[in-house]
Amino acid sequence: MTDVRVLVTGATGFIAGHCINELLQHGYAVRGTVRDLATADVAHLRAIAERTGGSLEFVQAGLGADAGWAEAVDGCEHVWHLASPNPAGLPADEDELIRPAVDGTLRVLRAAAAAGTVRRVVMTSSSDAIVHGHERTDVLRTEADWSNVERAAAYPKSKVYAERAAWAFVADQRLELVTINPGLVLGPLLHAEQKASMEVVRQLLAGGLPAVPRLNYAVVDVRDVATAHLLAMETPHAAGNRYICATPSLWMGEIATVLKAEFGARGYRIPTRRLPYWLMWLAARRDPAVRLALGYYGVPALVTAEKAQRELGWTPRPATESIIAAGDTLIRYGIVPDKGRSGNPTPTQARGTTV
Template sequence: MSDLVLLTGASGFIAKHVALDLLTSGYRVRGTLRNLDRSDEVHAALLEAGGDTTRLEFVRADLGGDAGWADAAAGCRFLVHTASPFPARQPRDRFGLVPVARDGALRAVGAALRAGAERIVLTSSVVAVYLGHESRADHVWSERDWSNVDGPGAHAYGVSKTEAERAAWAAVEAAGGAMVAVNPALVLGPLLDRRTGTSADVVAMMMRGVMPAVPAVSFGIVDVRDVARAHVAALTATDAVGHRFILSGGTRSLLQLGAGIARAEPAYRRRVPRFALPDALVRAAAAVIPSVRTLVPDLGRGKQFDTAPAETILGLRFRPPEEAIAAMAKSLRRFRIV
């Protein structure tokens, strides 16, 4: 039986950790890249992290086009689809990222199904679970919940993840295939190279002292190593098919995130945020700044997530958020990003 896994978006923060876990677990990995010029960079990062890169290969395939997907999926036993557009600046149109995210997911999933893949694992997000709903402070968000893409606070990235996941489930169901979705909260943890994503950029901004005060909002946080482990476990876990696994080690506020950085890296304690902005000021800013507008529905409210299925079916034991925060802060220093 083939042990080959097609991993899309192989240069991403989560994807590199998934690739490392796959290689460590004995799989062969075929990673897709929009530009093969990045292949040496990803190869070097995985080799430095201890991955057996003799079982690693790369192919060119872009979410925005059909070319390359059939060849990429040929002979693969599994698909792990992590690729998704996540621009630093969100478009004003909340549906602006949907065509690339949804159609790209359908390209990857369709190619895997036609190639006879045994199982598909899709990287979704908790923003496909809780966005766009009115105040539900006591609600425990679970795999049964879906974001309301037309509701308040639904932003372009969250809408794209919701629509892409829904489309993938529909395509797999229509083809009689097997799929698992992985829905992580804010992903922190160690970097494998100097490439940073949005989550690392937030931590780096705090460490540079450009965020002395922050809105009173809270997020679920999960370590990228636990996210990688979940993807690999989902490939073969007996009862995993049909589930959406929410991943979170706990909820922390932006102020608590800053405090975690300060504990891990005391030299930065005077740079991290130490004050919460008044909610009224955040609401006023939201009237003119679209990126702030998405935070308003979450002001002063934490979130509770049902992670029991990930623990019981995938066998996860989540690292606490403080470990993920510390690991990211230390790696940002290690790679001299801050």
């Protein structure tokens, strides 16, 4: 057990839970921030701490106010900044998403710089800050690329502006910064929660789609994202770098094929026919979320994680493993109805999922 304390912001998040598990497994003391101590669902995190014998505590601090951040960073040597604004639905004004992302990031960084003990911040950004709005869609994007905010939707814009604000802030600070830019984060849930990144798998398993739109995703396992954060913190020369974390991209139809092969025998009717653009266009006239996705129809998400593999020694799992683990736990926690309930477990249920 080490006496090095790491602050994890947004502790109840999907990625954050796995990051806390990674830190506790490696003997670090963890302090997590939650918006409200009285209502935060942290039982699954306390269970991890009990299982590992690790040190875990929580403090109240939200991205929208200064209160609590000085106490949160006090005595910490590192900060993993994972918290991000989570507005209900699609905001009418993109500034409702962008402004809190930027202000919240700067609030965390100012507190970290003022603490005097924090040496490095590892910030969770996104491949969305890299791949969107480019005129050419056939180019393999690297950490040198940034999404074109003039042609990007609100969410990618928020990721670009927040990450650029972070880099600008540390330029004249002694604080070290590393950013992790994951693709579509799949993998096992730690408890019953609905996460936006898992919607692709949930909708395919739940039978909510008559056919599969031609959308493309650079998938990464949530456990590998957590490992990348640890490597980014422990690798001395990682300071000042961005790291894409993703496997080669898959079309949604390929994800559906993986799910059908694994879960079809359990009664899940998973579509594999392609949804034509014109039909998606008609649906987009009524559904703002579909309208947003329409702009990505047929556009590949081409990124390379070669830098993370070379400089950090990061090794991702195959995307197939992440997709199946996501499906297993969506069923296990009742987010998707379990159609395999019977006297005998199916082979997948018997195998379980390593969390």
